[in-house]
Amino acid sequence: MVEITAEQIAVLVDQFYGAIRQHPRLGPLFEDRLAGKWDPHLDQMNRFWRSVLLHSGEYSGQPVVKHNGLPDLEEDDFRLWLQQFERTTATLFEAGVASAILTIARRIARSLWLARFGTPFNTAPDWLT
Numbered sequence: 001m002v003e004i005t006a007e008q009i010a011v012l013v014d015q016f017y018g019a020i021r022q023h024p025r026l027g028p029l030f031e032d033r034l035a036g037k038w039d040p041h042l043d044q045m046n047r048f049w050r051s052v053l054l055h056s057g058e059y060s061g062q063p064v065v066k067h068n069g070l071p072d073l074e075e076d077d078f079r080l081w082l083q084q085f086e087r088t089t090a091t092l093f094e095a096g097v098a099s100a101i102l103t104i105a106r107r108i109a110r111s112l113w114l115a116r117f118g119t120p121f122n123t124a125p126d127w128l129t
């Protein structure tokens, strides 16, 4: 079990999306959908990560539908997302905790990737396993 608090999750969400908004490739993808709506998105992401990491059960949403609805999303964007997530978690948590959170994020990224891009002929790349 990862030892982490809601306050730490709030900092993670804040810093991760702060960096994402500056990201040359991912920033515009988010901005296209979230311009003027960042605050509710960040609240939603806090609920999501508290549900995942603290089992708070307060997230209800449709992540597959939402990501399948992003017209410009490309396969490699998940690699870039994970790269940034790894950077942010490495600055905030000690190595074992950062690695545990990253493993969980990668598992979720993999299922979103498969839902969007997976076919019998297009299986998940190594960086998602």
Ligand code: HEM
Pocket (backbone or CB within 6 Å): 026, 029, 030, 033, 034, 041, 044, 045, 048, 060, 061, 062, 063, 066, 067, 070, 073, 077, 078, 079, 081, 105, 106, 108, 109, 112
């Ligand atoms: C590959 C790069 C990604 C991009 C460009 C991206 C972009 C977005 C955008 C624009 C939204 C808002 C959609 C909307 O409200 O209409 C969103 C929602 C969300 N994203 Fe991502 N995302 C990415 C990867 C991920 C990953 C890897 C995770 C989880 C580990 C994740 C978790 C979520 C969740 C939980 C929501 C909220 C969905 C809901 O409202 O129910 N995303 N994402």
